Amino acid sequence: MAHPTQLGFQDAASPVMEELLHFHDHALMIVLLISTLVLYIITAMVSTKLTNKYILDSQEIEIVWTILPAVILVLIALPSLRILYLMDEINDPHLTIKAMGHQWYWSYEYTDYENLGFDSYMVPTQDLAPGQFRLLETDHRMVVPMESPVRVLVSAEDVLHSWAVPSLGVKMDAVPGRLNQAAFIASRPGVFYGQCSEICGANHSFMPIVVEAVPLEHFENWSSLMLEDA
Amino acid sequence: MSLPKPAMRGLLAKRLRFHLPIAFGLSIIAAVAFKFTVTEPRKQAYADFYKHYDSMKEFSAMREAGVFESVRPTGK
Numbered sequence: 001m002a003h004p005t006q007l008g009f010q011d012a013a014s015p016v017m018e019e020l021l022h023f024h025d026h027a028l029m030i031v032l033l034i035s036t037l038v039l040y041i042i043t044a045m046v047s048t049k050l051t052n053k054y055i056l057d058s059q060e061i062e063i064v065w066t067i068l069p070a071v072i073l074v075l076i077a078l079p080s081l082r083i084l085y086l087m088d089e090i091n092d093p094h095l096t097i098k099a100m101g102h103q104w105y106w107s108y109e110y111t112d113y114e115n116l117g118f119d120s121y122m123v124p125t126q127d128l129a130p131g132q133f134r135l136l137e138t139d140h141r142m143v144v145p146m147e148s149p150v151r152v153l154v155s156a157e158d159v160l161h162s163w164a165v166p167s168l169g170v171k172m173d174a175v176p177g178r179l180n181q182a183a184f185i186a187s188r189p190g191v192f193y194g195q196c197s198e199i200c201g202a203n204h205s206f207m208p209i210v211v212e213a214v215p216l217e218h219f220e221n222w223s224s225l226m227l228e229d230a
Numbered sequence: 231m232s233l234p235k236p237a238m239r240g241l242l243a244k245r246l247r248f249h250l251p252i253a254f255g256l257s258i259i260a261a262v263a264f265k266f267t268v269t270e271p272r273k274q275a276y277a278d279f280y281k282h283y284d285s286m287k288e289f290s291a292m293r294e295a296g297v298f299e300s301v302r303p304t305g306k
Contacts, residue, residue, distance in 0.1 A: 025269040029261050036257035044249045050241055143300045189289040212300055222300035
């Protein structure tokens with residue numbers, strides 16, 4: 001989850017998010033390069049006594065400031081396209097979960113083998129136990145097996161929502177009447193938080209997402225227990 | 231006694247010849263510094279974290295701390 005005074009991304013919990021982090025570092029490095037150059041040039045321009053206004057036909061600099069930005073854009077585009085295609089690979093998921101957005105909660109359906117479904121409402125602030133996170137905890141978490149490819153089919157029952165878990169590198173719009181597919185692998189066990197990321201009404205900020213990644217054996221025990229309780 | 235003729239042409243070119251290498255140099259230094267103080271340490275940190283990562287050991291520690299809702303601590 002995010003912590004106060006945080007500036008960067010949350011720690012990655014999936015291979016895709018790790019790649020996105022490294023790409024962001026690469027892009028930020030290029031931004032820093034350009035910003036330093038421009039800042040120096042601005043400083044040089046405001047501190048000169050030269051006031052020649054008649055500057056025409058400077059072919060050399062025109063060529064330089066056409067070719068150089070094109071090269072920089074290619075240097076950004078190549079790793080970007082690499083990650084794009086990486087994210088789009090056939091990933092043969094071990095599990096498919098449907099995440100349905102409602103006003104104002106998420107519901108999850110595990111229908112690969114049995115029909116398991118439950119709603120996931122935010123825990124109100126006054127009902128939080130000590131140590132729990134305000135506006136992030138839910139009564140039922142989406143449990144997934146760790147280190148396994150998981151497919152999430154995201155849709156909505158009423159208005160637009162968006163299912164997002166930053167540390168897993170997932171954000172997918174929930175559109176009524178449409179099924180969007182997202183995939184992730186939780187690299188390690190843990191609890192990963194997210195929030196609805198498309199404005200959906202009064203309680204848009206109060207329908208969080210909690211993904212719990214546990215070993216497969218415990219995931220199977222949990223799903224059996226949930227089916228018994230249903 | 232006559233003064234030497236001052237430079238009347240090429241003033242901008244002279245200024246550019248001085249400042250542009252410094253500008254490009256500084257920006258490349260900034261980029262390289264960022265690469266070796268942020269980018270590479272981050273990659274190394276993730277590599278080091280996962281090199282000897284024992285997911286079952288970490289899971290057990292988290293389970294005993296009561297982090298999970300799907301799995302209770304042993305003994306409960």
